[in-house]
Amino acid sequence: MSAAQPWGFTDDRGTELGAARVPERVVAYVRAGAALLDLGVTPVAVYGSGHDGPGYDPAKAGGLEAAGVPYLGPGRALDEELLRELRPDVIVDVTYDGKSPYALDEAVADRLGVPLVALSVGNELTLPEILDRFRELGASLGAGAEAGGATGSAAADSTGLAEAEDFLRGVAGRTGLAVLALSGAGPDQVHLARPQAWPELARLAALGVRLLDPGPGPGANWLTADWGRAAELRPDLVLFDNRFHAVPPYETPPGTRLAAWNPETPPSPAAYARFFRELAEALAA
Structure with a gap:
C-alpha cells in the first residue's frame, strides 16, 4: 500500500475514519503500539494508562523499548504540545465498552485534528476476533509493505x-x-x-x-x-x-x-x- 493512496478505516465504535493518505506517523496506547510493532508498524511514540507511571512498565512494553519507541507517560496527563510536535497522522487506542477510548481523552485528538482509532479488547469480541481486527488495522497502515507485503509474515x-x-x-x-x-x-x-x-x-x-x-x-x-x-x-x-x-x-x-x-x-x-x-x-x- 502506498502512502499516496487515500486511507479509510472503521473502528470498533463504528466510527468511520479517513485521511488523504495512509498514516505513517502512529502514536498509540502502549498495548496497541506493542501489537502494531509485532505486526510490522513501528509507532513514533506510545503512551500509558492511568495505571502507568512515567516510565515503561516492562510487562506491557513488548518490544517497544528495545525498538527505541519513546514512551510519553500516562495518556490522561499527556503534554499536548509534545504530542503536537510529534506530528501524528493517527492515534490508536483500545476500548473496553465500544464507546470511548480507554487511555486518552478523545478531545485531545480532536484538538490536534488527528483521527483516533479505538479497537475493542473487551469481551464482546473473542480473542481471535480481536487479533483479526488488529491485523486489519496493521494491514491498512501498510504493515510489512517494506518487506514486500504482510501476507507471509501474517x-x-x-x-x-x-x-x-x-x-x-x-x-x-x-x-x-x-x-x-x-x-x-x-x-x-x-x-x-x-x-x-x-x-x-x-x-x-x-x-x-x-x-x-x-x-x-x-x-x-x-x-x-x-x-x-x-x-x-x-x-x-x-x-x-x-x-x-x-x-x-x-x-x-x-x-x-x-x-x-x-x-x-x-x-x-x-x-x-x-x-x-x-x-x-x-x-x-
Whole structure:
C-alpha cells in the first residue's frame, strides 16, 4: 500500500475514519503500539494508562523499548504540545465498552485534528476476533509493505499461534490442573478474575484449561476478596497479574505453581503464542 493512496478505516465504535493518505506517523496506547510493532508498524511514540507511571512498565512494553519507541507517560496527563510536535497522522487506542477510548481523552485528538482509532479488547469480541481486527488495522497502515507485503509474515504468525494453542491444548488435557487468574491489590486484597469476562481467559478455557471461577459477588470482571478466598479455591496453578501496579501473590496453598499473566498482552499472534507456550510449560513442569 502506498502512502499516496487515500486511507479509510472503521473502528470498533463504528466510527468511520479517513485521511488523504495512509498514516505513517502512529502514536498509540502502549498495548496497541506493542501489537502494531509485532505486526510490522513501528509507532513514533506510545503512551500509558492511568495505571502507568512515567516510565515503561516492562510487562506491557513488548518490544517497544528495545525498538527505541519513546514512551510519553500516562495518556490522561499527556503534554499536548509534545504530542503536537510529534506530528501524528493517527492515534490508536483500545476500548473496553465500544464507546470511548480507554487511555486518552478523545478531545485531545480532536484538538490536534488527528483521527483516533479505538479497537475493542473487551469481551464482546473473542480473542481471535480481536487479533483479526488488529491485523486489519496493521494491514491498512501498510504493515510489512517494506518487506514486500504482510501476507507471509501474517501467515507465519498465525502458524506460530496455532502451534502454541495445540501445545497448550495437549498439556491441559494431560494434566487437568485447576488454574486461577488474579491480580494482587495488597496484603489484604486480591482481584479474582471471572474467566468469561476476559477474552484470553475464555480462549484458554476453549483450549481445555480448567479455569476456576471465583463465584458469586459484585464485579463484572473481577471478584474482589481477601487472599484467603483465593486459597479456598485450591488452585493448582495461579496466573498472577505481572503488571507494575499489581502485587505478587501473598497466600496460596502449599505447592501451588505460579505463572505470569499480563491482562494487557499486546493483541498480536506473536504475543499470545508466547503467553500460551509459557503457560503450557508451567502446567507441564
